[in-house]
Amino acid sequence: DLVIGNPPFSNRTVRGTDELGRLGLSLHDYFIARSISRLRPGALAMFVTSRWTMDKSDAGARRTIFETADFVGGVRLPAGAMRDDAGTDVVVDVLVFRRRAPGEDAGDATWLDVAALADTDQGEGPLHINRYFAENGQQVLGRHDWTSGQFGPEYTCKANPLQMLDEALPLALGRLSSLARFPVPQTLDMAPVQENHAADVGTAADGALLKEGSYLLHKGALHQIIDGETVLVKV
Numbered sequence: 301d302l303v304i305g306n307p308p309f310s311n312r313t314v315r316g317t318d319e320l321g322r323l324g325l326s327l328h329d330y331f332i333a334r335s336i337s338r339l340r341p342g343a344l345a346m347f348v349t350s351r352w353t354m355d356k357s358d359a360g361a362r363r364t365i366f367e368t369a370d371f372v373g374g375v376r377l378p379a380g381a382m383r384d385d386a387g388t389d390v391v392v393d394v395l396v397f398r399r400r401a402p403g404e405d406a407g408d409a410t411w412l413d414v415a416a417l418a419d420t421d422q423g424e425g426p427l428h429i430n431r432y433f434a435e436n437g438q439q440v441l442g443r444h445d446w447t448s449g450q451f452g453p454e455y456t457c458k459a460n461p462l463q464m465l466d467e468a469l470p471l472a473l474g475r476l477s478s479l480a481r482f483p484v485p486q487t488l489d490m491a492p493v494q495e496n497h498a499a500d501v502g503t504a505a506d507g508a509l510l511k512e513g514s515y516l517l518h519k520g521a522l523h524q525i526i527d528g529e530t531v532l533v534k535v
Contacts, residue, residue, distance in 0.1 A: 303338070303345035307331035309352075309390070320364070329353055329361035332397075336369045341401035344372070351376065351391040354430035355455070359412045365397065370407035372396040373476040375469060376433050378442030378459035391457045393433075394469075396476055410435065417444055427455050438475065441468050 307328035314321055314330040325333060328349050336345050374395040382388050415434040416426040433440050447456035514525045523530040
């Protein structure tokens with residue numbers, strides 16, 4: 301029903317045999333996409349992640365996420381917001397997604413694109429950021445600006461010295477609640493469960509997986525090993 305995560309940021313590419321692993325996503329984008337794939341329809345996911353999930357010009361990862369989930373909205377934090385907790389000055393975003401139900405129409409796709417920021421060309425061309433943050437300044441808790449990076453001038457989000465982040469962040473997140481859509485609650489369709497059946501029970505000394513008194517899930521229902529049989533636990 302809910303995922304909350306702080307994906308590890310890395311330029312490393314994930315390679316795997318699963319569907320997402322074959323896409324060559326960055327580590328943090330793979331973490332986000334894989335987490336969302338585990339949600340039930342209508343469930344929400346919130347991530348604190350590098351701005352590059354939203355700002356990189358290649359929209360491939362965002363489009364992968366958009367295949368199954370809508371972007372509810374986000375909040376951009378100023379550089380230095382994570383300094384005390386993580387020892388980093390990188391610009392990070394708080395992003396909220398909602399898993400769509402099968403057949404449900406996709407939501408707004410604005411967040412798939414990046415846009416140039418007006419009046420930011422200082423000779424290197426204008427700054428480019430995600431269109432969502434370019435068009436929703438109230439969700440940016442700072443000021444878009446240039447800074448000196450490892451490879452030259454680059455984007456940053458400068459903090460407003462008159463703004464208290466612990467007050468501004470809850471307000472910005474609160475503006476997202478009206479955008480979240482929820483489906484009609486679904487009931488779990490479970491096959492009939494046999495209450496008791498024999499099990500291959502052993503002891504710890506034997507290295508057995510099932511031992512007397514153990515609990516296990518069988519056909520989606522909780523059972524306990526009693527006298528060598530799995531007995532349905534009525535809850």
